[in-house]
Structure formats: C-alpha cells, structure tokens
Amino acid sequence: MAKKATVHFICSECGTNHSKWAGQCECGAWNTIKEFKESASRAGAASAMARGYSGSKESISKLSDIKPEDSPRFTSNNVEFDRVLGGGIVPGSVILLAGTPGAGKSTLTTQVLCEVSDKLNCFLVSAEESANQISRRAIRLKLQTEHLNVAIETDVLAILSMITQIKAKFVVIDSLQAMFHPDVQGAPGGVGQLRECMQVLTQHAKQNDVAMIIICHTTKDGSVAGPRVVEHIGDVMLMIEVIAGSRFREIRAAKNRFGSTSELGLLAMMPDNGYLKSVTNPSAIFLDRSRDPKPGSMVASLWEGSRSLLVEIQALVIDSHQGNPRRLAVGIDQNRLNMLVAVLVRHADLAMYDQELYVNLVGGLRSTDPSTDLPVVLAMVSSFKDRAIPHNWVAFGELGLSGDIRSVPSGLERIKQAAQQGFAHCICPKGNVPKNLSANIKVYPVETLTEAIDRLEEIM
Ligand code: TYD
Ligand code: MG
Numbered sequence: 082m083a084k085k086a087t088v089h090f091i092c093s094e095c096g097t098n099h100s101k102w103a104g105q106c107e108c109g110a111w112n113t114i115k116e117f118k119e120s121a122s123r124a125g126a127a128s129a130m131a132r133g134y135s136g137s138k139e140s141i142s143k144l145s146d147i148k149p150e151d152s153p154r155f156t157s158n159n160v161e162f163d164r165v166l167g168g169g170i171v172p173g174s175v176i177l178l179a180g181t182p183g184a185g186k187s188t189l190t191t192q193v194l195c196e197v198s199d200k201l202n203c204f205l206v207s208a209e210e211s212a213n214q215i216s217r218r219a220i221r222l223k224l225q226t227e228h229l230n231v232a233i234e235t236d237v238l239a240i241l242s243m244i245t246q247i248k249a250k251f252v253v254i255d256s257l258q259a260m261f262h263p264d265v266q267g268a269p270g271g272v273g274q275l276r277e278c279m280q281v282l283t284q285h286a287k288q289n290d291v292a293m294i295i296i297c298h299t300t301k302d303g304s305v306a307g308p309r310v311v312e313h314i315g316d317v318m319l320m321i322e323v324i325a326g327s328r329f330r331e332i333r334a335a336k337n338r339f340g341s342t343s344e345l346g347l348l349a350m351m352p353d354n355g356y357l358k359s360v361t362n363p364s365a366i367f368l369d370r371s372r373d374p375k376p377g378s379m380v381a382s383l384w385e386g387s388r389s390l391l392v393e394i395q396a397l398v399i400d401s402h403q404g405n406p407r408r409l410a411v412g413i414d415q416n417r418l419n420m421l422v423a424v425l426v427r428h429a430d431l432a433m434y435d436q437e438l439y440v441n442l443v444g445g446l447r448s449t450d451p452s453t454d455l456p457v458v459l460a461m462v463s464s465f466k467d468r469a470i471p472h473n474w475v476a477f478g479e480l481g482l483s484g485d486i487r488s489v490p491s492g493l494e495r496i497k498q499a500a501q502q503g504f505a506h507c508i509c510p511k512g513n514v515p516k517n518l519s520a521n522i523k524v525y526p527v528e529t530l531t532e533a534i535d536r537l538e539e540i541m
C-alpha cells in the first residue's frame with residue numbers, strides 16, 4: 082500500500098515546524114503557519130534501515146585516510162567582498178546575500194559578475210528587474226558588459242537548464258523570493274516554494290561546481306524571509322547593510338563554511354554613479370581630526386576580523402533631574418554601558434549614578450569588541466570632568482568588574498595601526514605591551530582603572 086504523504090505545519094516567519102496548525106506561532110506571528118506536504122518517498126526514507134536497506138560499507142573511511150583537496154578560490158575583484166568570504170569565492174559554493182531594499186545587493190552582484198566575466202562564464206538571472214533596468218545600471222556603473230550572460234526568468238527548472246546549456250560557472254539569482262518551482266504548489270515566496278527552489282539550486286551548484294550567489298529578502302528583524310532551512314542549506318550567509326546616515330555599506334557573514342564569520346567588509350557607494358567601492362583604509366573614514374579636541378571624545382582601536390579599526394567614541398555626561406537617570410548607548414551594548422558605569426562608581430569613586438549618560442560610536446558602526454571598555458570609560462571621565470583629551474591619543478582594553486584592565490587579542494597589530502594613522506600615544510592593558518616595538522608611538526601600560534584615569538588626568 083502506498084504510504085501517505087507526511088504533513089508539516091511550518092511558520093513562514095520563523096520556519097518552526099509544528100505538529101498541528103495553530104493561529105499563532107511561538108515567534109509571535111499570527112496566521113503565518115502554512116500546511117506543507119512532504120512527498121511519501123522522502124518521508125519514508127527515515128525508516129529505510131528498519132525496512133532492510135543499508136548503505137555500502139566501502140563508502141566509509143577513516144578520517145586520517147582522507148587527503149583534503151585544496152579548494153581553489155577565485156577572486157570577486159572586490160577586496161572587501163573577498164575578505165568576508167574568507168579570501169574569495171569557492172567554486173560550487175552557495176552564497177546567500179541578504180539585505181534591506183536599496184542596500185546594494187543587485188549593484189554589488191552585477192559589479193562582481195561583470196568584473197570576473199572575462200575569465201569565468203558568468204550568468205545573471207533576475208526576476209526582480211527588467212533587462213532594461215539591468216542594462217541601465219551596468220552602464221551607470223561603467224561596467225564591462227560584453228561577456229556577461231543575462232536572463233529574466235522565474236522558473237527555477239528553466240534556470241537550471243539555461244545554466245547547463247551555457248555551462249555557466251558563476252551564477253547570481255536575484256532573488257530567491259521571486260523564484261518558483263513548477264512542481265510545488267503555492268505562490269513564489271511561500272515556505273514550500275522557498276525550500277524547494279533553494280534545494281534544487283544548491284544541488285545543481287554542488288553537482289556541477291557552479292558558484293552561486295542567491296539574493297534574499299529580509300524580514301523586519303534582519304533575517305532571511307522564509308523558513309530557517311534556507312539559511313541552513315546555503316554555505317555562506319552574508320548580510321549587507323547601510324551604515325546609518327552614511328554612504329557606506331557593511332557586509333558581515335552570519336554563517337561561513339569556508340572562513341571566519343568575524344570579518345567586516347566595508348564598501349563606499351560612489352555619490353556620482355552608485356558604484357560600490359572597497360574601503361581600503363576604514364580608519365580614515367571613521368575619524369575626524371580636523372576639529373579641536375572636545376571633552377568626551379576618545380579614539381578606540383576596535384578589532385574586526387583580521388584588522389584593527391580606529392573609531393572615535395563620544396560620551397556626554399550631564400546632571401539628571403530625574404529619579405532614574407537616562408543611559409543610552411549607540412553602537413555598543415547597552416548592558417555593557419550599565420556595567421561600566423557601575424565599575425566607575427565603585428572603583429574610581431566618580432559619582433556618576435545621578436548623571437544622564439550618552440555614549441556613541443561615531444560613524445554609525447556597531448561593535449561588540451570588549452576592548453571598547455577602556456576608551457568608553459575614558460571618554461565618560463573626560464566629559465564628566467569637562468576636559469578634552471588631546472587628538473593623538475588612542476586607547477583599548479577590557480574592564481573587569483574589580484576595576485582591573487584586562488588584555489585583549491592582537492595588541493601589537495592595534496598599536497602598529499594606530500602609529501600608522503599618526504597617533505603618538507596609546508593607553509593599553511599591561512599584558513598587551515609588546516616587547517619590541519619599532520613603531521613611532523609611546524605606549525602607556527595600565528593594570529587598573531585608577532591608573533588609567535590618573536594617566537588621563539596628566540594629559541587633559
Ligand atoms: P540596489 O543594488 O538596487 O539595491 P538592492 O538590490 O539591495 O535593493 O541599489 C540601490 C542603491 O543604488 C540605492 O541605495 C541607491 C543607489 N542608486 C544610485 O546611486 N544611483 C541611481 O541612479 C540609482 C537608480 C540607484
Ligand atoms: Mg535588487
């Protein structure tokens with residue numbers, strides 16, 4: 082007797098699989114749980130062993146006997162895009178590129194395709210824009226277009242056939258939510274369609290060594306719109322975002338099977354034609370040393386992936402007339418700010434509990450690097466005492482709850498980068514002081530918060 086198809090109830094917001102239909106999902110969304118039938122043959126596979134099937138023993142080997150092949154990567158000709166990918170694109174990999182509308186997904190992918198299409202057979206499939214729009218964009222961006230294959234198509238099986246016919250090796254799909262699989266019921270963008278389209282595209286990429294960038298829409302909270310399984314199937318998941326109020330874009334990897342997820346890629350959108358250019362010296366864009374030093378400002382050395390980034394931290398400390406003074410952190414974690422204030426009050430004897438506090442990482446950047454603790458604290462002390470710190474000072478270090486300044490990774494590289502950017506003085510944890518430093522910068526090691534504040538008192 083034929084087995085019945087298994088029925089799943091999947092939330093189209095978060096992808097949770099429920100055993101029965103409900104009006105509201107546990108993620109809080111209403112009317113998002115949709116019925117999804119899995120074919121009988123696939124559902125039955127789990128019981129294969131029980132039914133007497135067994136895999137071939139020869140296909141199992143000892144890990145030490147497997148000699149890994151080098152996976153040669155090819156460059157996207159965009160330094161920052163290569164950086165977040167972990168050093169270029171791996172053939173046969175599936176990269177999801179998600180971002181809000183206008184972030185630059187179509188721009189970046191068109192650029193990358195045009196710039197590698199003279200060496201590699203590239204194919205742009207769009208279901209979001211007309212051929213006219215794509216052509217206009219390429220002309221505006223002044224791209225080399227003669228080698229790039231373009232098609233406007235939504236049927237995923239038709240796309241696979243085109244890829245095979247032209248033997249494309251690098252494909253961009255714009256976007257997953259606009260694709261549909263003719264054998265699956267439901268409108269494009271639905272849970273079933275997204276799962277199946279993602280599944281067949283990935284399978285084709287792996288079997289034929291085709292690198293694919295699949296553009297995805299995001300939900301309000303910034304994750305890929307659709308079931309979680311879409312993110313699980315892809316090898317790399319990149320998010321591109323506009324840095325608030327600027328022409329810069331940041332790319333980060335939320336998942337990367339071929340590299341680190343801690344790299345930050347920075348792109349600048351050219352004001353004249355919208356071209357996305359790699360930012361090779363990011364510190365230069367986040368620092369403004371043209372003005373007189375003002376109280377409450379200190380430069381921090383952040384660590385992002387494999388490089389340091391010098392960013393100004395601004396703090397404003399003012400008397401509060403409320404019982405519960407306001408504390409606001411922009412760019413750093415709010416709870417971390419509360420913790421730093423507690424340590425300041427307890428170990429530096431600074432009466433900040435009745436003060437309103439505002440801390441901002443200038444330039445719209447966000448950081449979770451704990452090495453911002455020391456510069457944040459110094460910026461707050463500078464604002465509290467209303468005395469400015471000279472321009473050519475930089476600081477980094479993590480603050481412990483007992484008022485100790487703890488070492489952070491990559492101290493030497495941070496100090497060297499600060500020297501390169503023209504900083505003459507650096508306050509840092511004692512454990513981070515290099516034994517031999519040839520750079521032209523004076524380093525002031527500190528072990529406790531009080532030592533750091535005493536040092537500050539001497540220069541303000
Ligand atoms: P796009 O790649 O279309 O964004 P996405 O695919 O992520 O929705 O990029 C749109 C950006 O391009 C938008 O921020 C504005 C910019 N742009 C220009 O700079 N010049 C132009 O002529 C146009 C049409 C857009
Ligand atoms: Mg687009």
